[in-house]
Amino acid sequence: MLTLCLMVGHASIAVIVNPAAHKGGAARRWPAIEAELSARLGPFTPSFTEAPGHATDLARRAVAQGARRIVAVGGDGTVNEALNGLLDASGRLVAPDTVLCPVPAGTANELCRALGHLEHPARAYEAAAGRGSRPVDLLRVRCVDLAGRQVDRFGYLIVSLGAAATISHRTSRSRWLKKLGEIAYLLMTPAVTLGYRHRDIAITIDGVADGTRRLFTAMVANTENGGGGMKLMPGARFDDGILDLIEMGDVSRLGVLFGVMPKLYSGAHIGHPKVRVSQGTSFRFESESETLVDLDGETVGRLPLEVSVLPRAFLVGAP
Numbered sequence: 001m002l003t004l005c006l007m008v009g010h011a012s013i014a015v016i017v018n019p020a021a022h023k024g025g026a027a028r029r030w031p032a033i034e035a036e037l038s039a040r041l042g043p044f045t046p047s048f049t050e051a052p053g054h055a056t057d058l059a060r061r062a063v064a065q066g067a068r069r070i071v072a073v074g075g076d077g078t079v080n081e082a083l084n085g086l087l088d089a090s091g092r093l094v095a096p097d098t099v100l101c102p103v104p105a106g107t108a109n110e111l112c113r114a115l116g117h118l119e120h121p122a123r124a125y126e127a128a129a130g131r132g133s134r135p136v137d138l139l140r141v142r143c144v145d146l147a148g149r150q151v152d153r154f155g156y157l158i159v160s161l162g163a164a165a166t167i168s169h170r171t172s173r174s175r176w177l178k179k180l181g182e183i184a185y186l187l188m189t190p191a192v193t194l195g196y197r198h199r200d201i202a203i204t205i206d207g208v209a210d211g212t213r214r215l216f217t218a219m220v221a222n223t224e225n226g227g228g229g230m231k232l233m234p235g236a237r238f239d240d241g242i243l244d245l246i247e248m249g250d251v252s253r254l255g256v257l258f259g260v261m262p263k264l265y266s267g268a269h270i271g272h273p274k275v276r277v278s279q280g281t282s283f284r285f286e287s288e289s290e291t292l293v294d295l296d297g298e299t300v301g302r303l304p305l306e307v308s309v310l311p312r313a314f315l316v317g318a319p
Contacts, residue, residue, distance in 0.1 A: 013128070014062035015046040016055050016082055018074030018105070026074055026105040033073060033103060036122075040129035049078070059085025060094075069099045069317065071128045075106015080155055080296040083314065091138055091154055091310045101128040101317035107171075107228070108297050110157050114223045114238060115316060123319060132318035136238050138310040139222055143293045143301040155296040156238065156314075158226040159307050161285055162217035163196045163248075163256075165294035168227075172299065193256045199291050201303070204284040205245070214250040220283055220307045221246065224267070226297075233277075234267035241311035242279050249274040282308040 015037065019027035038044065047062075049055050059070050059082040072082040079102045086098050103124045104112040117124040139155040160168065171188045202212040219226070221233035221244045236244040251260060251274040263269040270277055284306050285291075291303045 012065075012067045013041060013044070013069040013071060014059075014065075014067035015041075015044055015071040015128075016049065016058045016062070016073065016078075017046045018049045018055060018072075018078040020049070021074035021078055021106040023107070029105055030073070033105060036125045037071070037103070037128060040125050046073075049074075049081075053081060055081035056085040058082075061085075063095050063098055068095060068097050069101060069128070071101045071103060073103040073105050075104075076108055076110050076157060076297045078106060079111055080298065083156065084154055086314065087138075087154055089152075091140055091313055093314055097315075099133045099315045099317050103128065108226075110223065110225050110297070111316070113225050113229065114157075126319040127317035130317060130319040133315040134239070134318050135312035136314055136316055137222055137241060137243075138313035139220070139243070139295070140308045140310060141293070141295050141300060142306040143304065145301040146299075151301045153295055153300055154310075155222075157221075157223050157296045158232065158294075159220040159305070160217065160226075160294045161219075161291055161303060161305060162199055162201070162215055163192055164217040164219055164227070165292040165299065166196060167192045168294045168297055169292055169299040172297075189261060190257060193253055193261075196253075197289075198250055199287045199289045201291070202286045203245075203247075205278060205280040206282055210278075213247065216248045216251050216256060218245065218247045218285065220244070222309070227264070230264040231267035232264065234270060239312060241281070241309060243281060243283070243307065243309050245278045245280065245283060246270065247276040247278075248272075249276060282306070 047058050055078050072079045088094050102111050112118055141153045143151050145151050167188050198214050198216050200212055201215050203210045221236045223238050224231055224233050224236040226232045233244045233246050260269045286304045293301050293305050
């Protein structure tokens, strides 16, 4: 049962913790994180997630009980779940003054990276206890899940399809690989690359058909970082109301491994002749081949896929 037990300023705060994040690493780190939060918030009672999707239920319940600052301790999957609990079916905040405060404790913590929390660790705790906020664009994703049911989800980082989504899916399923942290995605990349078959994918941008291209992978980015610190879409901003599409075309397997991968952390891969970059506010992807879709580090389904942006639709904490 979620208990809201502290007030900071005029906002009631709820703390949601995913002890299973980072393959159980979050549970081991929790005493240290709890100490940092307690030093700034005072005594509190956290709520622990017990299954996938539970953070959404806990966040929704917290808002219904009056919480307006939701602290989500875990990785991007946990933060995404909490965010979806703050939104109605149209993507609007149920309570317009609700603020999401991520605290990094997962395999990848890309929203925290974008906010500067990894470079300055104290900032996440100060933001949780503070009264400031800043707006962030929201990604809306429509696709079908692996059982063929319609999916309508919201996120904030990157939507990937094809090889990148397959890398994330296989990394998440590995019991030992995610324990290695951010490098897990990099280690999985060669194995997927060597066995992956490119897909012919039809792309529509802002309602205009943009052709069918043979792709290794594609990503619609709201932030420039992803995949454990890779600079996947240099220059992407999470508050400009614009999404950036990066396509990796018909690159050979060796071309991916030796021509693209070494440049992912610097962002220099966008200069590769088989890499294409464009912008828009809505995208649609279709293929006759089954192609996985990933949102914020979690497999959500497969093509066909629609992605759109809701500008400055939610708030994150600031000190």
